[in-house]
Amino acid sequence: MERKEIYKQAFERWGTEPQYLQAIEEMAELTQLLVRMQRENRKVTYLELSKEIADVNILMEQLTQMHDIEKLVAEQEENQLKKLVGYLEQSKGD
Numbered sequence: 186m187e188r189k190e191i192y193k194q195a196f197e198r199w200g201t202e203p204q205y206l207q208a209i210e211e212m213a214e215l216t217q218l219l220v221r222m223q224r225e226n227r228k229v230t231y232l233e234l235s236k237e238i239a240d241v242n243i244l245m246e247q248l249t250q251m252h253d254i255e256k257l258v259a260e261q262e263e264n265q266l267k268k269l270v271g272y273l274e275q276s277k278g279d
């Protein structure tokens with residue numbers, strides 16, 4: 186089954202609110218993992234990290250599709266990448 190169809194069925198089955206809550210939960214899990222990596226000096230495997238990143242990526246794709254804002258998100262990604270390039274150029278002398 187294609188990704189878009191999977192997201193469509195998930196949205197039809199569970200509706201909007203559970204998808205928001207799931208997105209919040211997945212972002213929190215990734216946040217916790219990153220905190221553990223940085224602050225608690227605990228070893229995190231690439232498998233754990235990739236799983237949490239995958240969870241967040243999937244939920245972001247679902248929210249994007251749910252609101253039919255693929256084009257806007259792509260534009261904002263381009264804008265944010267341009268900003269990042271600007272920051273990189275500004276910091277060359279640091």
Ligand SMILES: [Mg+2]
Nearest residue numbers: 211214237240
């Ligand atoms: Mg997760």
